[in-house]
Amino acid sequence: xxxxxxxxxxxxxxxxxxxxxxxxxxxxxxxxxxxxxxxxxxxxxxxxxxxxxxxxxxxxxxxxxxxxxxxxxxxxxxxxxxxxxxxxxxxxxxxxxxxxxxxxxxxxxxxxxxxxxxxxxxxxxxxxxxxxxxxxxxxxxxxxxxxxxxxxxxxxxxxxxxxxxxxxxxxxxxxxxxxxxxxxxxxxxxxxxxxxxxxxxxxxxxxxxxxxxxxxxxxxxxxxxxxxxxxxxxxxxxxxxxxxxxxxxxxxxxxxxxxxxxxxxxxxxxxxxxxxxxxxxxxxxxxxxxxxxxxxxxx
Amino acid sequence: xxxxxxxxxxxxxxxxxxxxxxxxxxxxxxxxxxxxxxxxxxxxxxxxxxxxxxxxxxxxxxxxxxxxxxxxxxxxxxxxxxxxxxxxxxxxxxxxxxxxxxxxxxxxxxxxxxxxxxxxxxxxxxxxxxxxxxxxxxxxxxxxxxxxxxxxxxxxxxxxxxxxxxxxxxxxxxxxxxxxxxxxxxxxxxxxxxxxxxxxxxxxxxxxxxxxxxxxxxxxxxxxxxxxxxxxxxxxxxxxxxxxxxxxxxxxxxxxxxxxxxxxxxxxxxxxxxxxxxxxxxxxxxxxxxxxxxxxxxxxxxxxxxxxxxxxxxxxxxxxxxxxxxxxxxxxxxxxxxxxxxxxxxxxxxxxxxxxxxxxxxxxxxxxxxxxxxxxxxxxxxxxxxxxxxxxxxxxxxxxxxxxxxxxxxxxxxxxxxxxxxxxxxxxxxxxxxxxxxxxxxxxxxxxxxxxxxxxxxxxxx
Numbered sequence: 001x002x003x004x005x006x007x008x009x010x011x012x013x014x015x016x017x018x019x020x021x022x023x024x025x026x027x028x029x030x031x032x033x034x035x036x037x038x039x040x041x042x043x044x045x046x047x048x049x050x051x052x053x054x055x056x057x058x059x060x061x062x063x064x065x066x067x068x069x070x071x072x073x074x075x076x077x078x079x080x081x082x083x084x085x086x087x088x089x090x091x092x093x094x095x096x097x098x099x100x101x102x103x104x105x106x107x108x109x110x111x112x113x114x115x116x117x118x119x120x121x122x123x124x125x126x127x128x129x130x131x132x133x134x135x136x137x138x139x140x141x142x143x144x145x146x147x148x149x150x151x152x153x154x155x156x157x158x159x160x161x162x163x164x165x166x167x168x169x170x171x172x173x174x175x176x177x178x179x180x181x182x183x184x185x186x187x188x189x190x191x192x193x194x195x196x197x198x199x200x201x202x203x204x205x206x207x208x209x210x211x212x213x214x215x216x217x218x219x220x221x222x223x224x225x226x227x228x229x230x231x232x233x234x235x236x237x238x239x240x241x242x243x244x245x246x247x248x249x250x251x252x253x254x255x256x257x258x259x260x261x262x263x264x265x266x267x268x269x270x271x272x273x274x275x276x277x278x279x280x281x282x283x284x285x286x287x288x289x290x291x292x293x294x295x296x297x298x299x
Numbered sequence: 300x301x302x303x304x305x306x307x308x309x310x311x312x313x314x315x316x317x318x319x320x321x322x323x324x325x326x327x328x329x330x331x332x333x334x335x336x337x338x339x340x341x342x343x344x345x346x347x348x349x350x351x352x353x354x355x356x357x358x359x360x361x362x363x364x365x366x367x368x369x370x371x372x373x374x375x376x377x378x379x380x381x382x383x384x385x386x387x388x389x390x391x392x393x394x395x396x397x398x399x400x401x402x403x404x405x406x407x408x409x410x411x412x413x414x415x416x417x418x419x420x421x422x423x424x425x426x427x428x429x430x431x432x433x434x435x436x437x438x439x440x441x442x443x444x445x446x447x448x449x450x451x452x453x454x455x456x457x458x459x460x461x462x463x464x465x466x467x468x469x470x471x472x473x474x475x476x477x478x479x480x481x482x483x484x485x486x487x488x489x490x491x492x493x494x495x496x497x498x499x500x501x502x503x504x505x506x507x508x509x510x511x512x513x514x515x516x517x518x519x520x521x522x523x524x525x526x527x528x529x530x531x532x533x534x535x536x537x538x539x540x541x542x543x544x545x546x547x548x549x550x551x552x553x554x555x556x557x558x559x560x561x562x563x564x565x566x567x568x569x570x571x572x573x574x575x576x577x578x579x580x581x582x583x584x585x586x587x588x589x590x591x592x593x594x595x596x597x598x599x600x601x602x603x604x605x606x607x608x609x610x611x612x613x614x615x616x617x618x619x620x621x622x623x624x625x626x627x628x629x630x631x632x633x634x635x636x637x638x639x640x641x642x643x644x645x646x647x648x649x650x651x652x653x654x655x656x657x658x659x660x661x662x663x664x665x666x667x668x669x670x671x672x673x674x675x676x677x678x679x680x681x682x683x684x685x686x687x688x689x690x691x692x693x694x695x696x697x698x699x700x701x702x703x704x705x706x707x708x709x710x711x712x713x714x715x716x717x718x719x720x721x722x723x724x725x726x727x728x729x730x731x732x733x734x735x736x737x738x739x740x741x742x743x744x745x746x747x748x749x750x751x752x753x754x755x756x757x758x759x760x761x
Contacts, residue, residue, distance in 0.1 A: 128651045136649035142642035145665050155650040
């Protein structure tokens with residue numbers, strides 16, 4: 001794994017103006033943490049080489065505070081999973097990363113969100129360029145009611161990535177190959193994408209997202225509408241893609257988080273409760289809420 | 300009692316039956332430990348009693364109203380002495396009107412033969428008897444029905460089912476009324492159209508290029524041969540509709556895009572109802588706006604440019620009609636654009652497309668079938684519009700492609716054919732039905748196409 005994650009250090013937290021965290025001893029005893037302290041995350045939320053550097057992020061829908069003072073680094077080329085009970089804010093937080101919340105009138109975002117050191121929410125920032133770098137795959141497969149080819153070619157055409165038809169053909173083929181869909185789709189590139197099965201549609205959406213060569217791929221519960229076989233296919237695909245992309249995946253399936261991610265972040269009621277190496281989160285959670293969740297006591 | 304008085308009486312009786320059955324069902328339920336031990340809620344027992352009371356009584360009332368007149372008439376005519384019995388249908392109706400006028404006191408009894416005044420007396424008497432019988436019967440049936448249902452309020456009887464069934468039938472009857480009316484209209488138009496084609500050959504009607512429906516009123520009249528070619532009318536209709544759509548489609552569509560994609564919520568809440576108000580302006584108001592403001596303006600403008608223009612023009616009518624049908628396009632398009640799933644929009648935006656790229660490349664193609672439906676609806680409306688054309692485009696059936704010329708349309712000709720003094724069976728009057736038929740077929744086709752398109756749209760995402 002190319003990712004380097006700093007071990008938890010109280011000083012790092014101090015630097016970012018956060019309350020000092022209690023150094024947690026990793027033991028097999030029942031964890032002591034039971035209450036959520038706002039802005040307080042146990043585990044390893046920071047990284048030496050962050051792709052995203054997110055500090056004191058707060059999101060409001062009107063008067064409702066959906067995200068409460070979250071700070072997190074997302075490392076380059078890692079796969080990080082966001083888990084948590086419904087309504088805990090993990091999708092909202094994900095959608096801040098490519099400004100998909102912009103289209104919601106009542107949504108306000110506070111704090112500092114940086115991609116490669118540049119502010120995502122800078123008013124001068126071109127959101128088109130941002131989204132070309134940070135692609136997204138949604139919960140429900142949402143292919144456009146166009147042909148398979150046109151679906152994949154959509155992004156490259158918008159961004160002018162191909163000068164010639166043959167370039168575009170290459171991009172389409174490569175993207176479909178990377179998404180593991182080429183063999184199934186190569187003979188019916190002109191067929192309507194909406195006629196494919198749910199799993200194929202979702203892989204098409206992944207192909208569509210990677211056709212614009214993004215650096216990050218955000219996935220919002222990409223398998224929740226799929227059967228177990230299609231899910232397994234997508235998970236394999238995520239593993240392959242993790243070699244070249246930073247992947248942030250929101251999931252309700254803890255097994256999925258355990259299978260595909262390097263790091264797991266547990267969200268609870270708009271707070272980021274715990275972030276740690278996936279194996280650690282699922283074997284030795286530090287926070288009691290995390291433990292309750294992964295052992296199925298709620299959520 | 301008259302039918303008009305009986306009707307409220309029956310309703311009052313039904314209300315009484317409702318109240319009694321309601322109280323009884325509660326009374327029945329009380330010893331059992333509450334209404335949950337009944338098969339149905341008290342309101343269902345009550346509703347059933349009301350239906351039992353009202354429906355048979357109303358059916359009797361309706362049947363009586365339908366047959367009373369005819370039966371009494373036949374009885375009166377049969378009572379006439381043989382020397383007064385009418386020989387022909389015409390005489391019969393004359394005699395009958397004499398009798399009824401006499402009975403109503405509009406005619407002096409001294410002016411008619413004895414037999415007639417005897418019949419008038421009989422008519423009067425029969426009418427009174429009939430009225431009494433009717434009142435008695437209806438009230439009796441209502442009371443009996445209500446009482447029967449009242450006695451059938453019992454815990455083990457499920458009134459909910461029977462009320463549900465009755466309501467189902469009621470809904471069916473309501474739907475049938477609309478369908479039967481349409482069928483009736485179509486048939487009456489078809490019969491007159493067939494009669495018209497008996498007088499004017501169909502080929503002349505469909506392919507004739509000249510329209511001047513002046514037929515001779517008397518046999519000795521000259522110079523009014525009549526020409527019934529609908530081509531000038533249809534070209535006029537098409538030209539005006541085309542101009543109207545040329546205005547309404549772009550303006551309506553773009554305002555729909557603005558409303559659904561760009562306008563903030565408060566702006567939309569104000570603008571959309573305002574736009575829809577355009578559809579609520581009476582067409583006659585549009586008509587004089589077209590005739591008094593737009594048409595002279597267009598003529599002056601054309602003259603300034605050195606073009607010949609009449610003071611009534613297809614362009615004026617088309618422009619104003621275009622304004623009128625904007626809301627049909629914009630409102631329906633707005634709805635379909637909003638119906639495009641949010642996930643598609645998000646998918647496109649997430650790929651880095653701008654709002655207008657998303658609109659153009661994803662939402663618009665996805666909504667296109669629905670938008671087409673709206674446009675076709677607007678086209679049907681434009682083709683059927685009359686008032687604006689009468690006032691702004693004139694009555695002259697010119698076969699022309701010049702929008703500055705005065706033209707006329709199918710609907711306008713129907714109006715002019717049927718207003719004024721006419722023989723009802725002349726080719727001129729019957730032509731109106733043939734035109735109506737043609738118009739009906741054209742709009743029907745448009746509607747069928749619109750429905751097909753909309754249906755295709757529905758299949759797109761599911």
